[in-house]
Amino acid sequence: MILKSHANIVDADGFYADLLAAHRGLSEAESHALNARLVLVLANHIGDAGVLAQALTLAREGS
Amino acid sequence: MSYAYQPFDYVAPLGLSSPEARHKVIIVGAGPIGLAMAVELANHGVHATVLDDNNVVSVGSRAICWSKRSLEILDRLGIAERCVTKGVTWKVGRTFHRDREVFCFDLLPEDGHKMPAFVNLQQYFVEEFLVQRAQELGVDLRWKNRVTAIEQHSDFATLTVETPDGSYQLEADWVIACDGARSPIREMMRLEFEGELFEERFLIADIEMQSDFASERWFWFEPNFHGGQSALLHKQPDNIYRIDLQLGWDTDPEVEKRPENVIPRIEKVVGHSDFKLDWVSIYTFQCRRLRSFVHNRILFVGDSAHIVSPFGARGGNGGLGDVDALGWRLAAVVNGAAEAAILQGYDRERCFGADENLLNSSRSTRFMSPESGVERLFRDAVLHLAAHADFARPMVNSGRLSRPCVYPLQAPDAALPTAARPGAVAPDAPLDGGWMTEALGRDFMVLALGCDAPHTNLLTLKPKLNDTLRRRYLGDQPQAVYLIRPDQVVAARWLSATSRDIEEALAQSWSGLV
Numbered sequence: 001m002i003l004k005s006h007a008n009i010v011d012a013d014g015f016y017a018d019l020l021a022a023h024r025g026l027s028e029a030e031s032h033a034l035n036a037r038l039v040l041v042l043a044n045h046i047g048d049a050g051v052l053a054q055a056l057t058l059a060r061e062g063s
Numbered sequence: 064m065s066y067a068y069q070p071f072d073y074v075a076p077l078g079l080s081s082p083e084a085r086h087k088v089i090i091v092g093a094g095p096i097g098l099a100m101a102v103e104l105a106n107h108g109v110h111a112t113v114l115d116d117n118n119v120v121s122v123g124s125r126a127i128c129w130s131k132r133s134l135e136i137l138d139r140l141g142i143a144e145r146c147v148t149k150g151v152t153w154k155v156g157r158t159f160h161r162d163r164e165v166f167c168f169d170l171l172p173e174d175g176h177k178m179p180a181f182v183n184l185q186q187y188f189v190e191e192f193l194v195q196r197a198q199e200l201g202v203d204l205r206w207k208n209r210v211t212a213i214e215q216h217s218d219f220a221t222l223t224v225e226t227p228d229g230s231y232q233l234e235a236d237w238v239i240a241c242d243g244a245r246s247p248i249r250e251m252m253r254l255e256f257e258g259e260l261f262e263e264r265f266l267i268a269d270i271e272m273q274s275d276f277a278s279e280r281w282f283w284f285e286p287n288f289h290g291g292q293s294a295l296l297h298k299q300p301d302n303i304y305r306i307d308l309q310l311g312w313d314t315d316p317e318v319e320k321r322p323e324n325v326i327p328r329i330e331k332v333v334g335h336s337d338f339k340l341d342w343v344s345i346y347t348f349q350c351r352r353l354r355s356f357v358h359n360r361i362l363f364v365g366d367s368a369h370i371v372s373p374f375g376a377r378g379g380n381g382g383l384g385d386v387d388a389l390g391w392r393l394a395a396v397v398n399g400a401a402e403a404a405i406l407q408g409y410d411r412e413r414c415f416g417a418d419e420n421l422l423n424s425s426r427s428t429r430f431m432s433p434e435s436g437v438e439r440l441f442r443d444a445v446l447h448l449a450a451h452a453d454f455a456r457p458m459v460n461s462g463r464l465s466r467p468c469v470y471p472l473q474a475p476d477a478a479l480p481t482a483a484r485p486g487a488v489a490p491d492a493p494l495d496g497g498w499m500t501e502a503l504g505r506d507f508m509v510l511a512l513g514c515d516a517p518h519t520n521l522l523t524l525k526p527k528l529n530d531t532l533r534r535r536y537l538g539d540q541p542q543a544v545y546l547i548r549p550d551q552v553v554a555a556r557w558l559s560a561t562s563r564d565i566e567e568a569l570a571q572s573w574s575g576l577v
Contacts, residue, residue, distance in 0.1 A: 005452040012458045013426050016441070020429065023437045031437040062448040062455075 003054035064301040065271065065341055066187050070118045071194070073207040078224070078231040085219060086112050087397050089235040091210050091248055093117075095126065095186055096365030096382035097241030098193035102140045103386050105200040106505065107394030107549075111239070113202060114224060116209035120194070123342040124185035124269050126379030127299055131171065132467040132488060133383045134178040135500045135551070142192040143178065150184035151298045156280040158461045162287060165449035166459040175531040176491045177498040181464070183299050186379070213238065213251050213361070220360045237393065238361045241382075246367035252358065258351030259425060261372065262312040263432040266345055268325055269303050272338035276304070282374075282461035284431075284446055288331040293431050293461070295374065296332070303341060306332055307373070309431070316345040348372035348432070350425045352417045356385075357410040364389060369417040371424035374431065374462030381420045384467065385413050391549035392575075405575035416468045423463045430460035474555040475568055480538045485553050489545070490535040494526045502526070503551045507569060513542030517562040521546075521569070548572060 009015050023031050043052055077083055088104060090097045093115035101111045129137070129146060137143040158166040171180035197204060211230065212223035222233045240248040249256065281296045283289070292309035299305060308328055310319055318324060325343050330336050352369035356362065365382030389409045395401035433442040448455035470486035482490050489510075492499045502524050509516045509523040512532065516523040526532060537543055544560040545553055546568050555568035 005454055007454045007457050009454075013423070013460065013463065016430075016445075016458055016460075017426055019441065020438055026437070028436060031440075035437075058448075058452055062444075062451040 001048050001051050003051050003058065005058065064303075066185065066301075068119045068122075068187075071204070071206045073118055073227060074205075075228050076205055076208065076224075076226060076231065078233055079226065079228055083233060086233060086235040088112070088237045088239065088393070089114060089222060089233060090239045090241055091222075092241035092243060092367075093190070093194070093204060093206075094121065094241060094243060094365070095189050095193065095379055096386060097239070098190060098197055099136070099140055099383055099386045100239055100241055100364060100390065101197050101202045101204075102193060102200060103136075103390035104394055105197070105202055106139065107390055107398075109394045109397050110200075110202060112233075112235075113197070113204045114208040114210060114222075115204070115206055118206035120190035121186040123344060124187065124299060124303065124305065126186045126189075126376075127183050127297060127305055128376035128380075128464070129182045129184060129189070130376060130380045130465045130467075131176065131178045131180050132465075133380045134182060135488075135491065136383050136387050137189075138178065138500065139504050140193070141196050142189070145192050146184050146189060147179065147182055149188055149300055150182035151278050151300055152179040152182050153278040153280060153298070154180035155277075156282065156461075156464070158459050159281070159283045159286065160446040160449065160459075161283075161285055163450055165284075165446065166456040166461075170464060175493055175535075177500055178491070181376070183297055183305075185299055185303065188300075210242075210247065213248055215252075215359055215361060218360065236360065236397070239389075239393075240361060240363045240367045241365050242367050244366040244370045246363070248361065249353070249363065249367055252361065254353055254358070256351045256353060258349065258370075258421065261348035261350075261425075261428050261432060263348045263428070264310045264312060264314055264316060264319075264345055265348075265373075266308045266310050266319055266325065266328070266343070268306045268308075268329060268343045269299070269341040270306065270329055270333075270338040271302050271341050272304060272333065273302060274304070274333075284459075284461070288334075289328070294332060295461075304333075304338075308332070310345070320345055346373070348428050350421045350428070352414070352421060355410055356413055357406050362389065362393070362406070362409075368413070369421065371420050372428045373424075374427050375420070375424050376462075376465045377420040377424055380465040381416065384416050385409075387550045388412050388416075395573075401573055402575075405573060408575040412470045415470060419468045420465070427460050427462045470552065472554070474571065475557055475564065477540075477543065477556055477558045478538075479540060479543055479556055479558075480535060483536050483545070483553055483556070485555055487553055489547050489551050489553050492531045492535050493529065494532075499526075499532075500551065503547050504549060506549055507554070507572070508547045509565060510536075510545040510547055511542075512536050512545070513540075514544065514559065516544065517560055517565060519562050519565050519569075521565070546572075 088111040154170045214221045283294045295307040297305040356368045364385045433439040472486040474485040511525045545556045
């Protein structure tokens with residue numbers, strides 16, 4: 001399977017706002033921990049090892 | 064070329080020497096929204112009196128981006144042609160991160176609309192055109208008439224007005240406060256203006272220069288010429304360019320406004336010093352609104368009712384949306400065709416519209432001016448990813464530009480194109496010898512497509528079908544009947560309708576309850 005890199009979230013602005021809202025009031029360490037849990041939850045949802053490998057590569061490139 | 068301000072004549076009002084009869088409608092504020100309100104009401108047969116504390120049009124370009132919907136409204140008011148002719152038409156926006164383009168949007172990728180996606184035109188021109196139109200229609204415009212007190216009674220309001228010749232009193236059945244973001248009427252009534260202040264300052268400068276810059280909106284995150292901050296460039300007519308520069312919260316606005324500090328910043332943006340500074344201002348970001356826009360006999364319209372941070376062109380355009388929603392309703396109340404309860408429909412719909420504008424503006428503001436920590440982390444992650452992955456590009460938020468909202472109407476609906484659903488503005492389309500937006504408005508109308516309109520006492524429109532009309536109004540269906548409000552909003556629609564269906568939907572619209 002190929003990693004989707006086209007826009008796939010219908011309301012991207014709404015998701016982005018929800019993401020920031022989830023972090024509101026957290027310390028930096030707590031935010032790091034939330035991000036880590038979120039990555040693990042989403043990675044499990046994806047499941048496919050090939051897609052996850054491509055996602056890791058894209059994220060490392062995008063700096 | 065700088066704008067040549069022509070002061071309007073102050074004339075001593077009648078009320079100074081003898082009491083005036085109670086007015087039907089008094090509009091406070093002759094900005095673009097107050098003037099548009101007066102012309103809209105005149106179109107509906109109601110002659111309002113407009114009071115303004117000044118005697119010139121807007122000092123500085125201020126609102127410059129007029130949306131397609133606003134142009135359609137201004138077309139009904141009789142000035143859109145002048146605005147489009149004078150203004151700079153654009154539809155493409157480009158967003159850069161440092162020196163790399165990361166996102167590009169095209170606001171009107173399809174043909175078949177009378178009006179373009181956006182026209183940039185300085186607020187003073189729009190006001191000048193509206194003043195002329197209001198004068199043609201015989202609107203009573205009173206310059207240098209400043210409201211100093213307001214008192215509300217059960218079915219009218221009393222205004223105390225100061226003029227160069229002293230003060231006098233006026234009574235009106237209805238007062239419309241179009242007196243801007245710092246609304247003195249709102250202050251006098253001690254109404255709470257609820258919302259958020261963002262700790263951010265932007266410098267806004269109009270410069271005059273010769274340039275062949277494209278008619279596009281350009282926005283930069285962290286450009287090399289303005290270290291770490293954001294910048295926006297917009298073209299206006301007469302070789303005037305609008306430049307917005309993010310300054311941060313720790314700057315002194317009075318110091319930053321001085322030409323010796325502004326000019327070096329602009330030189331870095333345009334790469335030379337061959338320009339003239341036309342106007343400079345500094346603003347903070349605020350997102351606030353009144354809880355209700357209707358306070359018995361005093362109605363709030365435009366910035367007096369709601370303010371948003373810029374970069375979405377949602378201030379002036381949001382105000383014209385208010386004018387559109389209030390005009391036909393208030394005219395019907397004044398003319399005795401509807402109960403005052405219908406104004407609750409204005410309140411509900413425009414609070415909904417304001418909330419949509421506030422939501423979009425505050426999201427854009429957060430993206431442009433993230434708090435340090437995780438907000439900044441995600442913002443920068445999106446900007447960096449945008450260079451590598453398509454999905455991140457539409458997440459780059461340099462402002463989501465004003466579009467008319469779709470009101471949540473409880474109304475008859477059918478399996479027809481969603482763009483023309485109840486609550487939406489009826490989409491424009493070419494008709495034989497004109498446009499849909501020219502044919503609709505002023506009054507409720509029945510639009511019959513591919514069939515005859517059932518008998519009612521309403522105006523009906525039965526245009527010859529073409530591909531665009533079919534695509535925007537019929538989809539796969541052979542026929543449909545639409546009921547369209549005076550503000551060109553779809554009130555209800557059916558695949559086929561009886562006279563009774565239409566009369567029931569009409570009664571619903573007049574009740575102010577849907």
